[in-house]
Amino acid sequence: QQPVQSPQAVILREGEDAVINCSSSKALYSVHWYRQKHGEAPVFLMILLKGGEQKGHDKISASFNEKKQQSSLYLTASQLSYSGTYFCGTAGSGNTGKLIFGQGTTLQVKP
Amino acid sequence: DTAVSQTPKYLVTQMGNDKSIKCEQNLGHDTMYWYKQDSKKFLKIMFSYNNKELIINETVPNRFSPKSPDKAHLNLHINSLELGDSAVYFCASSQALGETQYFGPGTRLLVL
Structure with a gap:
């Protein structure tokens, strides 16, 4: 079952904050966040494992609420380079490495 | 220097043809994957x-066949290409x- 991301698209001014949500109907073991720029490959941002942890680097952080089967990606003080499509990939138990990706959230940061 | 490389980068071909895409990684990883991203x-x-x-x-037509000659390589062969494979x-x-x-x-595949 594909996770659902919201919003589908967001437009920001430089310096503004954004939150992207990822919600699954199935129990999750881990959530992986990627950013993809047009014509390029998805680039790994962070991985969150079961345990409700929160991670971050620079001004991008994420949380994982396993009870609610949700993860959120927080972009603080957005920069032009943050523009792209953000995907969450979810993995259930079983450790097959199988990631099911959401439909993506397109983020555009304007000067 | 490249971590995961694929060839070719672009592939334009006619319906019914057979084509292969090659993948190599120099990261020393044990696991490799193929994904399809649609329009x-x-x-x-x-x-x-x-x-x-x-x-x-996954539920993939058996026209698609992966082959892993060693841990660093995973190739994808596609038989009888269809428009929907683009x-x-x-x-x-x-x-x-x-x-x-x-x-x-x-690899950007376009089937005409």
């Missing part, structure tokens, strides 16, 4: 191999099952 950007797993053993085989195909690798996946640059 709506939907990214879907097709296959994965761990230490040359097939682990994931997409971007990404190879990825991870140290082990369940760990961070690193994507190659993609």
